[in-house]
Amino acid sequence: MLKPLGDRIVLEQIETEETTASGIVLPDSAKEKPQEGKIVAVGAGRVTDNGERVALELKEGDSVIFSKYAGTEVKYEGKDYLILRESDILAVIG
Amino acid sequence: MLKPLGDRIVLEQIETEETTASGIVLPDSAKEKPQEGKIVAVGAGRVTDNGERVALELKEGDSVIFSKYAGTEVKYEGKDYLILRESDILAVIG
Amino acid sequence: MLKPLGDRIVLEQIETEETTASGIVLPDSAKEKPQEGKIVAVGAGRVTDNGERVALELKEGDSVIFSKYAGTEVKYEGKDYLILRESDILAVIG
Amino acid sequence: MLKPLGDRIVLEQIETEETTASGIVLPDSAKEKPQEGKIVAVGAGRVTDNGERVALELKEGDSVIFSKYAGTEVKYEGKDYLILRESDILAVIG
Amino acid sequence: MLKPLGDRIVLEQIETEETTASGIVLPDSAKEKPQEGKIVAVGAGRVTDNGERVALELKEGDSVIFSKYAGTEVKYEGKDYLILRESDILAVIG
Amino acid sequence: MLKPLGDRIVLEQIETEETTASGIVLPDSAKEKPQEGKIVAVGAGRVTDNGERVALELKEGDSVIFSKYAGTEVKYEGKDYLILRESDILAVIG
Amino acid sequence: MLKPLGDRIVLEQIETEETTASGIVLPDSAKEKPQEGKIVAVGAGRVTDNGERVALELKEGDSVIFSKYAGTEVKYEGKDYLILRESDILAVIG
Numbered sequence: 036m037l038k039p040l041g042d043r044i045v046l047e048q049i050e051t052e053e054t055t056a057s058g059i060v061l062p063d064s065a066k067e068k069p070q071e072g073k074i075v076a077v078g079a080g081r082v083t084d085n086g087e088r089v090a091l092e093l094k095e096g097d098s099v100i101f102s103k104y105a106g107t108e109v110k111y112e113g114k115d116y117l118i119l120r121e122s123d124i125l126a127v128i129g
Numbered sequence: 130m131l132k133p134l135g136d137r138i139v140l141e142q143i144e145t146e147e148t149t150a151s152g153i154v155l156p157d158s159a160k161e162k163p164q165e166g167k168i169v170a171v172g173a174g175r176v177t178d179n180g181e182r183v184a185l186e187l188k189e190g191d192s193v194i195f196s197k198y199a200g201t202e203v204k205y206e207g208k209d210y211l212i213l214r215e216s217d218i219l220a221v222i223g
Numbered sequence: 224m225l226k227p228l229g230d231r232i233v234l235e236q237i238e239t240e241e242t243t244a245s246g247i248v249l250p251d252s253a254k255e256k257p258q259e260g261k262i263v264a265v266g267a268g269r270v271t272d273n274g275e276r277v278a279l280e281l282k283e284g285d286s287v288i289f290s291k292y293a294g295t296e297v298k299y300e301g302k303d304y305l306i307l308r309e310s311d312i313l314a315v316i317g
Numbered sequence: 318m319l320k321p322l323g324d325r326i327v328l329e330q331i332e333t334e335e336t337t338a339s340g341i342v343l344p345d346s347a348k349e350k351p352q353e354g355k356i357v358a359v360g361a362g363r364v365t366d367n368g369e370r371v372a373l374e375l376k377e378g379d380s381v382i383f384s385k386y387a388g389t390e391v392k393y394e395g396k397d398y399l400i401l402r403e404s405d406i407l408a409v410i411g
Numbered sequence: 412m413l414k415p416l417g418d419r420i421v422l423e424q425i426e427t428e429e430t431t432a433s434g435i436v437l438p439d440s441a442k443e444k445p446q447e448g449k450i451v452a453v454g455a456g457r458v459t460d461n462g463e464r465v466a467l468e469l470k471e472g473d474s475v476i477f478s479k480y481a482g483t484e485v486k487y488e489g490k491d492y493l494i495l496r497e498s499d500i501l502a503v504i505g
Numbered sequence: 506m507l508k509p510l511g512d513r514i515v516l517e518q519i520e521t522e523e524t525t526a527s528g529i530v531l532p533d534s535a536k537e538k539p540q541e542g543k544i545v546a547v548g549a550g551r552v553t554d555n556g557e558r559v560a561l562e563l564k565e566g567d568s569v570i571f572s573k574y575a576g577t578e579v580k581y582e583g584k585d586y587l588i589l590r591e592s593d594i595l596a597v598i599g
Numbered sequence: 600m601l602k603p604l605g606d607r608i609v610l611e612q613i614e615t616e617e618t619t620a621s622g623i624v625l626p627d628s629a630k631e632k633p634q635e636g637k638i639v640a641v642g643a644g645r646v647t648d649n650g651e652r653v654a655l656e657l658k659e660g661d662s663v664i665f666s667k668y669a670g671t672e673v674k675y676e677g678k679d680y681l682i683l684r685e686s687d688i689l690a691v692i693g
Contacts, residue, residue, distance in 0.1 A: 089180060100203055365556050
């Protein structure tokens with residue numbers, strides 16, 4: 036299992052196939068919108084200057100929209116994950 | 130539903146058709162003023178260094194003026210939204 | 224009405240016609256000094272890291288001098304306004 | 318009257334004519350040392366993250382040395398002033 | 412022994428041999444994913460603005476994934492170590 | 506007298522003539538080490554975000570080593586001084 | 600004696616002669632690893648925004664590994680020292 040540190044989360048990207056009006060599937064480089072993912076693990080939260088830990092708003096299982104290009108890709112036990120900071124998550128879907 | 134995180138908000142842009150004195154409708158690239166939008170969802174607020182969460186000043190339904198170029202465009206269930214931080218909102222109209 | 228957020232203010236610029244010794248009216252690009260304006264609305268103030276809101280020093284009706292180039296121009300109900308942060312205001316006249 | 322905001326001050330520059338050993342008066346561009354000024358008004362002070370206002374060390378009437386290039390020149394009722402932050406003042410003379 | 416300061420940690424990199432489908436071992440320059448390591452020592456933690464020391468989340472023996480390029484390589488008693496800040500660690504494996 | 510503000514100090518540079526092995530006096534541009542000075546005045550200290558003033562560690566009369574290039578040169582009553590922040594002082598000699 | 604200010608320390612660099620397998624002594628420019636040093640003096644510590652002084656973790660006599668290129672070289676009474684901030688020290692050896 037991957038346990039992220041601080042205000043980081045681990046998520047799986049959700050591939051969203053994209054088809055144009057004429058039925059052409061767009062290659063990755065032609066898509067410019069943020070991506071969707073599912074949270075698989077969350078960190079314990081960042082520590083403020085008062086020494087208090089702030090729990091994350093997100094929890095395991097949340098579907099989220101995140102900034103493309105954010106985070107670091109990690110391959111773990113044959114699967115691809117993305118590790119980001121909670122601040123790179125734009126919104127929860129649900 | 131899209132639930133924004135922290136001090137973020139989700140809004141729908143309001144298209145404001147613009148016509149010159151001679152009746153010509155200006156294309157988008159010729160307009161340089163900030164944009165108008167309607168808030169559809171607000172986050173729970175940012176957490177200060179004291180560990181307190183600061184509720185947003187904005188609420189669902191507010192009409193706002195925001196900085197052009199701010200935020201990230203998101204398409205969700207066929208509709209276009211913009212996700213911004215409250216600090217990108219200049220003023221509430223009303 | 225435009226209600227600015229946080230430590231922002233809305234002001235109307237005061238046009239100050241400028242004439243040279245020989246009576247020539249200077250075009251805008253030849254003037255390089257800060258501008259004058261009248262406050263029409265002020266925000267509720269910024270929130271400190273202690274979670275307290277700090278009221279603005281400025282109030283509606285104040286005549287102020289502000290940094291040229293600061294702020295964002297907004298057209299609202301046919302009139303031009305400028306939205307700035309209080310920190311862009313140099314001094315109150317009066 | 319000009320009332321500066323926050324930790325800003327208003328001062329009048331003191332022109333210090335400079336003469337070389339051979340009696341030549343140096344033009345402005347040849348002088349590279351900090352400038353002298355007299356404080357004509359001080360702001361109420363900045364507000365810390367604890368919500369407390371910190372009064373300025375400077376007061377009206379102080380003669381000061383300040384960083385050349387700092388601040389904004391303002392013409393008010395026919396006289397030239399300079400508006401700076403207290404942090405741009407290097408020292409008080411006296 | 413190497414005792415890291417503040418929020419720093421010392422780790423040993425774990426070499427992960429990589430083989431392509433056709434059995435070719437990839438040279439280092441062709442791998443672009445984050446690296447794995449084992450923590451051998453942790454610092455006492457950073458001191459917040461309240462003067463409190465925040466203990467690290469990591470402990471000796473943890474296997475971690477860290478940002479490639481982060482940290483400083485140190486050779487000590489013939490062995491290679493990497494010294495990083497805890498914030499350069501993405502996740503704990505376990 | 507020059508009274509520096511906040512965490513600033515006023516010092517006199519101590520000229521340290523430098524002679525090479527062969528007796529050649531090095532010109533200024535050939536020296537690259539930090540400079541020595543004697544403190545002639547210290548400010549009241551900076552104010553923290555808690556509104557408390559932190560007295561300087563340095564006091565009048567201290568001989569110090571400071572970062573070359575730091576600070577601003579000031580000529581006052583025919584003598585040259587340097588005004589720096591305490592953080593530009595590397596160490597006290599004594 | 601050199602008494603460093605705030606969170607600064609004074610150290611003596613330890614020259615570590617380096618010899619290649621074939622017995623060639625490497626010139627300085629060919630070494631790219633962090634350097635070793637011995638602490639000869641430590642400052643009183645930095646002051647937090649709460650006005651509290653945070654004592655250094657390091658003490659006189661500690662052998663440390665530090666970031667190459669960090670700090671300022673100082674020659675004092677014929678000996679060479681390096682003045683750095685504690686944050687430039689990577690680890691204590693011992």
